[in-house]
Amino acid sequence: MNDLSVETAVGDQAKLMEILKKDYLVILPESSKADGSYVDTSESYWEVEASKLPDGQGTKAPTTLFTVDLGDVYSISRIRAAFGPSNLGLGQNKVKISVSADGQKWETPVTKGSLCTGVQYHQNVVRYELGVSYDTRYIKFEVTNWQYSNKNLRMYQFMIYTDSADVPEKQPAPEGGDVPYEHEERHQYVASGQATVMERGLPMLGWTPSEGYGRGTPTVEESEQFGYDGPLFDEVR
Incomplete structure (x- = not known):
């Protein structure tokens, strides 16, 4: 390489x-x-x-x-x-x-x-x-x-x-299937809609709410937990 x-x-x-x-x-x-x-x-x-x-x-x-x-x-x-x-x-x-x-x-x-x-x-x-x-x-x-x-x-x-x-492992849907009022503690720094998607077991591989801003969805720690992606420089350094 x-x-x-x-x-x-x-x-x-x-x-x-x-x-x-x-x-x-x-x-x-x-x-x-x-x-x-x-x-x-x-x-x-x-x-x-x-x-x-x-x-x-x-x-x-x-x-x-x-x-x-x-x-x-x-x-x-x-x-x-x-x-x-x-x-x-x-x-x-x-x-x-x-x-x-x-x-x-x-x-x-x-x-x-x-x-x-x-x-x-x-x-x-x-x-x-x-x-x-x-x-x-x-x-x-x-x-x-x-x-x-x-x-x-x-x-x-x-x-x-x-x-x-x-891709993320499938997570069980919240009890009752409704949007929970309080999300899991590990999702406390993620927007409610994003947390709901993850807690229902759906992958969220990238999201930009307003063009050009580059705002992210999960934290890096959550990305590591769910296996979304990995730091490239670990591979090429």
Whole structure:
């Protein structure tokens, strides 16, 4: 299998590669602060200077943070990432994610993804759902909006997921067949409609409620439990 590689013009390439190859789920501390502060963590990160990023209104050209070459074509379904500072404003910090099989023809499934993390335990990472699976070798990650002119962007994780052939095991329907008022504890961070689908034993392999946002359905932990997909970098590192 060919080697994984990455190109960047805005930060340390070796450090970025280290972050891309993390093969465990990064969990950052909770933070209720919305003042541009960074959480207190020993977790390593890749950093981009604020001067190299666009403004919060998106009046400047987007900044391409990096382009990943997976070394071969894979079926890609989602990305799990973690950023700092914490509690970035939803409207002023946005990204684009583009994918390509050959480096020539690009598709952009995520056009206004959020960079916001840190509010609660289940929100200290960002999950970008691509909506459908894409045959992908190259992934381009761009920032279109950045609210802090004096705060650097930190990235603690960028884990790419590839599809698997497995589907969730069938779960028994809730007693009575009605939508339960209270869902199982393991689904407490999933929207009610999504939890109902999973509790009735139906697969939910990808969902994008509004075009371009890339909002995900289950948490990564639930994905592992049900076998939806797996971290690609475990295979190619």
